Amino acid sequence: MNGGPSGFNNAPVTKTFVIASSIFTIFSGIKGGPDKLGLSYQDIFRNPRLWKLILSVFAFSSTPEMMFGLCLLYYFRVFERQIGSSKYLVFILFSVIVSLLFEVFAVALLKDPSANLLTSGPYGLIFASFVPFYFDIPVSTQFHVYSIHFSDKSFIYLAGVQLLLSSWKRSILPGICGILAGSLYRLNLFGIRKAKFPEFTGSFFPRLSWPSMGSPRGATTRNVTGSAPSHAGRHVERISAPMAPSTEPPQDAIATLVSMGFDRSSARQALVQSRNDINVATNILLEALSH
Template identity: 75%
Template sequence: MGFLFWVVADNAPVTRAFIIASALFTVFFGIQGRSAKLGLSYLDIFGKLRIWKLIASVFAFSSTPELLFGLYLLYYFRVFERQIGSNKYSVFILFSVIASLLFEVLALALLKDPAVNLVTSGPYGLIFASFVPFFLDIPVSTWFRVFGVHFSDKSFIYLAGLQLLLSSWKRSILPGLCGILAGSLYRLNVFRIRKAKFPEFVTSFFSRLSWPTTGSPPSAPTRNIVGNVPSYAGRQVERNYPSSMPSAIEPPEDSIATLVSMGFDRNSARQALVHARNDINVATNILLEAQSH
């Protein structure tokens, strides 16, 4: 598990801090043998309010399989922090966690049946809120077939999410659905939440809190998760990828448009595609790496 602490991208300090906190909380309660008791119940909310349980339910997974799938998804969704910046991504995390918790509390108030009144713990709200922009804003770049069944490069993320959603059956489905509702509210810009920002010292705190890495400090990408795509001015791909590399044919317009829709400057997108020989996945990696320098 320590390997995951170090592979999280340099350009996503908030994601790195959240992954580390989630892993540490899970290990801590697991060692104490309390993992199975972390889920929220009706009595926890409307009986004797237990603040420690609320905090634990945000970070700690109740089992090792949930931890592995959850951390994998959190790590993948770091792409959103890279796109909108650590400050706005911190707002997205806070909004997703609070909104999903409120939905869970409402569900617990309505469903008092002992068979369904326990909600499993873990950052389900944040993870499944992230599936909303993942579904709507991340394009499919590759299709392939396995035993006659069509899959895309996004299929593995959906499968990991489905596994996590069904990991504890009713106990995990409920917080997963609450997370999707929270992500939808963010998408709809309720209370103009997408324009909200924290003071800069908040994200600076996360940068200092996370374990140091060998990369450069995070840059400030400017794309909103749900649209409004300013360009990354002045970031030339040639800076990191020499012009001596063999050039490919002129990139297709639809490939350039796909990268532009992800928040990259049109000229940089074209150059990346040339260097990647029109492989959109490689071009995306080139552009993301160029951002981090």
């Protein structure tokens, strides 16, 4: 499964976060300290260092962790396409802050000043993303290996398990805290799923002069409902409104709607009807599913 169109098409916040994480990891590696960025009881309660706290959110502690982590962040760009950059930025901040608070609470309970209890890296965001991945991303293909059932989602789960166990206890704790943060976001704690930054904030990220990665920018993809439909993957039987004459929908727009769980033929029909406006097409598909 590819999470929609290739590259960081319509996912500027994800692109910025991935590049920032890569830069911080490489920089800390040059300085000889990625393995020293893990947080301990002393770092938090006895000798607080804000710079280390910030770096620990972005910089992975090893190259294998960085490779698995960045691949997962790249795949999870599908959620930014679904809810829009302004809401996804809220999801990032909520996941990072809440998971960090859980980590601080866990370190306070363990009270082991002699060891780094938490590995560094954006574990909070990555494992918080597994919550909507589990509930909102449908299975598109299934297969068997020696009578064991697998799906296209299995590879994402395996990458997550590998990252979770990469530093054993030091990575398991941040991973669990991330899952808890993602669960609270899904439960809409304090109405957080309706919160979003002003539109000009979301439009700031595409203007950053990062190197071009992926296909050219297409139409903006934002699901105005705030999340992918939980019944994603069901066939949309019929779109009742008459279809307006239009050009053939672009393949990347169709792929984006398919990545949200809609049937390919229904996605194409909705795009034709909406004159290739993905926002309108998404609303048409959701209204058809609700009938």
